[in-house]
Amino acid sequence: MRLxxxxxxxxxxxxxxxxALLALRQQRYEVSNEISRTHNRIVEQERARWRLRxxxxxxxxxxxxxxxxxxxxxxxxxxxxxxxxxxAAVGSKSPAGKPAATKIPAPxxxxxxxxxxDSRDRR
Amino acid sequence: MTDGDPVQPSCSPAAVPAADGIAPLRQAExxxxxxxxxxxxxxxxxxxxxxxxxxxxxxxxxxxxxxxxWRTSLRKEVARRGEVLDARGRPLAMSxxxxxxxxxxxxxxxxxxxxxxDAAKKDPTAVAECDPxxxxxxxxxxxxxxxxxxxxxxxxxxxxxxxxxxxxxxDEQQLDAIxxxxxxxxxxxxxxxxxxxxxxxxxxxxxxxxxxxxGQAGVEFAFDKELRPVDGRVKALRDxxxxxxxxxxxxxxxxxxxxxxxxxxxxxxQEIAERHLGHMVEEVNAxxxxxxxxxxxxxxxxxxxxxxxxxxxxxxATRDPARKIHPSLGRNRNVTDPYEPGSTFKSFVWARATQxxxxxxxxxxxxxxxxxxxGFGRTIHDVKYPGPVSWKTxxxxxxxxxxxxxxxxxxxxxxxxxxxxxxxxxxVGIGISGESSGIVTRPAKWSNYTQTSVAMGHEIxxxxxxxxxxxxxxxxxxxTMVQPRLVLPRGTSGSDDWLPGSKQLITPxxxxxxxxxxxxxxxxxxxxKAKSEHYQMYGKTGTAELAVPGQRGYDRDRYIASFLAAAxxxxxxxxxLCIIDDPDKRKGxxxxxxxxxxxxxxxxxxxxxxxxxxxxxxxxxxDPKVASR
Numbered sequence: 001m002r003l004x005x006x007x008x009x010x011x012x013x014x015x016x017x018x019x020a021l022l023a024l025r026q027q028r029y030e031v032s033n034e035i036s037r038t039h040n041r042i043v044e045q046e047r048a049r050w051r052l053r054x055x056x057x058x059x060x061x062x063x064x065x066x067x068x069x070x071x072x073x074x075x076x077x078x079x080x081x082x083x084x085x086x087x088a089a090v091g092s093k094s095p096a097g098k099p100a101a102t103k104i105p106a107p108x109x110x111x112x113x114x115x116x117x118d119s120r121d122r123r
Numbered sequence: 124m125t126d127g128d129p130v131q132p133s134c135s136p137a138a139v140p141a142a143d144g145i146a147p148l149r150q151a152e153x154x155x156x157x158x159x160x161x162x163x164x165x166x167x168x169x170x171x172x173x174x175x176x177x178x179x180x181x182x183x184x185x186x187x188x189x190x191x192x193w194r195t196s197l198r199k200e201v202a203r204r205g206e207v208l209d210a211r212g213r214p215l216a217m218s219x220x221x222x223x224x225x226x227x228x229x230x231x232x233x234x235x236x237x238x239x240x241d242a243a244k245k246d247p248t249a250v251a252e253c254d255p256x257x258x259x260x261x262x263x264x265x266x267x268x269x270x271x272x273x274x275x276x277x278x279x280x281x282x283x284x285x286x287x288x289x290x291x292x293x294d295e296q297q298l299d300a301i302x303x304x305x306x307x308x309x310x311x312x313x314x315x316x317x318x319x320x321x322x323x324x325x326x327x328x329x330x331x332x333x334x335x336x337x338g339q340a341g342v343e344f345a346f347d348k349e350l351r352p353v354d355g356r357v358k359a360l361r362d363x364x365x366x367x368x369x370x371x372x373x374x375x376x377x378x379x380x381x382x383x384x385x386x387x388x389x390x391x392x393q394e395i396a397e398r399h400l401g402h403m404v405e406e407v408n409a410x411x412x413x414x415x416x417x418x419x420x421x422x423x424x425x426x427x428x429x430x431x432x433x434x435x436x437x438x439x440a441t442r443d444p445a446r447k448i449h450p451s452l453g454r455n456r457n458v459t460d461p462y463e464p465g466s467t468f469k470s471f472v473w474a475r476a477t478q479x480x481x482x483x484x485x486x487x488x489x490x491x492x493x494x495x496x497x498g499f500g501r502t503i504h505d506v507k508y509p510g511p512v513s514w515k516t517x518x519x520x521x522x523x524x525x526x527x528x529x530x531x532x533x534x535x536x537x538x539x540x541x542x543x544x545x546x547x548x549x550x551v552g553i554g555i556s557g558e559s560s561g562i563v564t565r566p567a568k569w570s571n572y573t574q575t576s577v578a579m580g581h582e583i584x585x586x587x588x589x590x591x592x593x594x595x596x597x598x599x600x601x602x603t604m605v606q607p608r609l610v611l612p613r614g615t616s617g618s619d620d621w622l623p624g625s626k627q628l629i630t631p632x633x634x635x636x637x638x639x640x641x642x643x644x645x646x647x648x649x650x651x652k653a654k655s656e657h658y659q660m661y662g663k664t665g666t667a668e669l670a671v672p673g674q675r676g677y678d679r680d681r682y683i684a685s686f687l688a689a690a691x692x693x694x695x696x697x698x699x700l701c702i703i704d705d706p707d708k709r710k711g712x713x714x715x716x717x718x719x720x721x722x723x724x725x726x727x728x729x730x731x732x733x734x735x736x737x738x739x740x741x742x743x744x745x746d747p748k749v750a751s752r
Contacts (some may be wrong), residue, residue: 032371035369
């Protein structure tokens with residue numbers, strides 16, 4: 001009888017261990033499943049991002065912007081500085097393709113606040 | 124009986140085990156045996172289970188293996204091809220995931236029949252009326268916006284096939300509709316598609332990819348190695364419905380996306396260049412046009428435009444069969460096609476002759492009031508014959524006779540050295556395939572005739588990109604020539620203001636004199652139409668006769684008109700070259716009159732865009748009252 005009890009304990013213990021292992025295994029699979037679903041979602045989001053990036057690029061095409069501005073009667077010419085001295089251009093050179101933030105200050109009125117260097121950029 | 128007597132075995136009932144006392148012994152023995160039996164059975168059962176698990180795991184039966192096999196799927200993890208970006212990071216070419224719509228007509232057929240058989244149980248006529256493809260064709264026609272008959276025919280004609288492409292690429296709406304319909308036997312296949320958000324802008328420069336997403340032309344071809352991705356792979360276990368259950372760590376190999384290639388091109392400047400060049404090509408009904416805008420400080424090519432058109436009734440001098448297949452497959456003629464520069468070349472000869480002391484700007488060149496005849500008897504013609512003029516005027520009025528006269532004062536070696544110093548006859552190395560080094564007469568064949576021809580920009584062929592590189596020497600304060608750059612190096616911000624150039628080609632005093640003379644070209648010379656209201660510029664026009672293809676000599680009625688300029692005057696930011704190929708003579712053919720205005724407009728808009736302040740005050744009306752009227 002005692003032997004049977006021992007056997008029962010062993011079987012129950014093994015069964016419990018087995019169940020625990022199975023539960024752990026199931027949890028691992030669920031986590032793996034969640035990871036793979038997350039992976040798929042990331043891939044989808046990444047592809048959506050590419051698509052949106054292309055759409056933004058298409059909608060911000062310089063020709064389209066110019067045409068839209070013309071339709072609305074907006075003059076997109078850059079603001080010209082008061083000073084037109086050729087020397088003023090020296091030093092205002094910006095990297096290729098990047099509109100220069102001008103270094104030519106507008107003639108300041110007495111007691112007027114000093115223009116900020118990046119005032120054009122903020123516009 | 125005494126204590127010493129041995130004990131006799133008792134015969135009393137109490138001493139002798141009872142007959143039914145055997146039962147508990149037997150019961151215990153039985154229990155033990157049962158227990159042992161159960162233990163043995165359990166052990167055997169567990170062992171068998173373990174063995175079976177091991178067998179299934181290690182060497183499963185073929186049938187089971189096949190059944191389990193379909194549950195795992197190995198699919199390609201599509202990696203993105205690198206993007207082609209402009210200087211500001213705007214995408215010029217990028218990859219997207221597109222979807223190809225395909226169907227399995229054999230499956231649709233079988234499925235249709237199965238449904239018809241089920242329906243026949245209720246209505247026997249249903250089988251006779253069954254058309255397995257009808258429903259699928261009707262549903263697909265709504266999505267694909269095609270007549271159902273066409274789709275029905277397609278399915279019927281391929282009824283035994285398992286894979287028929289219905290559309291190579293479907294749009295977003297179609298994709299949603301297909302996913303909503305969830306039709307049996309219809310599937311979606313993802314694949315990379317190359318998108319060019321800027322449309323045809325800089326088409327010949329950017330190029331195109333082929334079916335396998337490999338570069339076929341332009342930057343796409345030249346930098347294919349950098350742009351090309353390495354696809355990854357995913358092995359996923361799927362459930363009975365094909366849904367992903369999980370992916371083991373070792374079964375996921377991520378893709379390696381291609382590297383982005385950042386060009387020096389600025390999309391906005393490119394648009395400006397193509398717009399103005401396109402208008403002029405159309406206006407003068409030219410065979411084509413080319414235009415380059417280059418940053419003088421860094422050599423960055425900000426714009427590179429190339430148009431070619433076929434005109435009815437014209438025998439075109441330039442052909443590009445690949446461009447007929449697709450505009451982006453055409454060769455980039457700014458790099459591949461040399462042309463005779465004509466008078467634009469005079470600026471280089473003028474500067475070198477001045478530097479070597481062959482003539483001074485104020486020196487009067489003894490030109491006759493008619494064609495100039497060289498010492499070896501060659502007659503040099505001009506459009507006008509003003510008689511003796513200063514060396515500066517020779518350049519301002521672009522007088523062939525004056526150039527030939529001074530060129531004869533130079534040694535052949537001097538002029539050849541000038542040609543070599545300015546990089547003519549040598550590839551620029553801009554990175555585009557098919558680049559030409561131009562055509563320069565060999566020293567052994569260099570004659571007096573060559574000497575006078577080269578002085579006028581004849582008997583030499585250069586590429587447009589060589590011309591802007593050479594002219595950058597006039598636009599940099601140190602008189603050096605900058606190396607044109609089309610691709611910005613990786614890891615740099617691309618925000619350099621100035622990069623060192625070649626050795627000094629023009630001394631500062633000659634540079635100032637040449638700029639003064641070329642300012643005269645715009646202000647009072649052959650390029651008066653290129654005079655801008657906002658910016659002072661200097662440059663040189665050219666009107667070269669077109670060489671007859673496949674023959675010696677020139678066509679006297681067909682020209683290549685060009686204008687090469689730098690602006691603004693004091694601190695030049697850009698060099699612009701515009702070439703109008705073979706314009707209709709009736710609509711204009713001089714470089715100053717047709718290429719000049721294009722350069723003017725491009726300079727105005729580009730410098731405004733770059734934020735360069737105007738260096739010319741707008742002309743004010745003399746009488747405000749008159750002006751207001």
